[in-house]
Amino acid sequence: MMEEKKILITGGTGFVGSFLSEELIKAGNFITIVTRDPSRYREKEASNQKYIGWDEIESVMEKTDIVINLAGENLFGKRWTDAVKKSIYDSRIEATRSLVDAMRASARKPELFVSASAVGIYGDNGDTLLTEDSPHGSDFLAEVCVDWEKEAMVATDLDVRVAIPRIGIVLEKNGGVVEKMYLPFSLFAGGPVGSGQQYLPWIHMTDLCRALIHPIYNPEFSGVYNACAPEPVTMSEFARVLGEVMNRPSFFKVPEFVLKVALGEAATPVLSSLNVQPKVLQVSGFEFEFEDLKLALADII
Secondary structure (H helix, E strand, O other), X not given: OOOOOEEEEEOOOOHHHHHHHHHHHHOOOEEEEEOOOHHHHHHHOXXXXXXXXXXXXXXXXXXXXXXXXXXXXXXXXXXOOHHHHHHHHHHHHHHHHHHHHHXXXXXXXXXXXXXXXXXXXXXXXXXXXXXXXXXOOOOHHHHHHHHHHHHHHHHHHHOOEEEEEEEOEEEOOOOHHHHHHHHHHHOOOOOOEOOOOOEXXXXXXXXXXXXXXXXXXXXXXXXXXXXXOOOOEEHHHHHHHHHHHHOOOOOOOXXXXXXXXXXXXXXXXXXXXXXXXXXXXXXXXXXXXXXXXHHHHHHHO
16 A cells, blocks of 8 residues: 555546546545536545645645546537537646646645546557557547647656556446447347447556556656557457347447437547557556456446
8 A cells, every 4th residue: 555645636526537536545545636616525525535626726736746637528429519629629738737837836746647648649540559659640539639648748847757548448337338338238229339340449447547546656657658458359349248248139230320420520439440558557567457358347237
């Protein structure tokens, strides 16, 4: 167990952030969660957890050991109009910039800045094996991730160690792809989405939280790293395994054109093929608890 740290988290009330906050509290840390409306969470405050607004970041930065940045508008559920794309971009870039500005203004800097990115930075790559050294893509999501990472890396100029996890598709109940696919499968109407040949760089929530915490335990660890399991699968294989775990068939395919008609450009994260490997994590000695998709889904469902 590590010594108690004072950890500031943005996006701490979200899908990933809520699980991560719980793990950090269990490990004996003091958590400050940044949210747009802290008054909504007053009843959840405790001796080891408090909520603050974005305008209060600078006031607490001097007493913060570690900053974890998970803030960002949800990518799914609506078409990417120009206004939505601006919101997706600004929510990530401006939040990261605000944190770095607060660090710059603080007499005492945090020792570590863990700032999220996404595997979408690589763009659609078919079967090509992707590592942290692979080139960036050129679509909207890739460009967002490139600028997002650049903003975070500015903190290195302040002598703050920066670690940037490129997060894959997170598997956990009550959120993400499992929640979206669970209902049709439970109604015997599940199946692959799109061509079925696109690779999904998945990761179990437990391993993602461990990967986000990994730089805290490893003081030499820094830079970008892929936060996804070492055994990516195609969408067809994912659907087949999900059906097997749920004891349901997997043959009701959702064609690619249907998604594109319904969601337009917002279908990109589901249809892109990303055969991503967590090379940096593995070289650093990180060991996954869930490398096998069937075991991961069985644990969740």
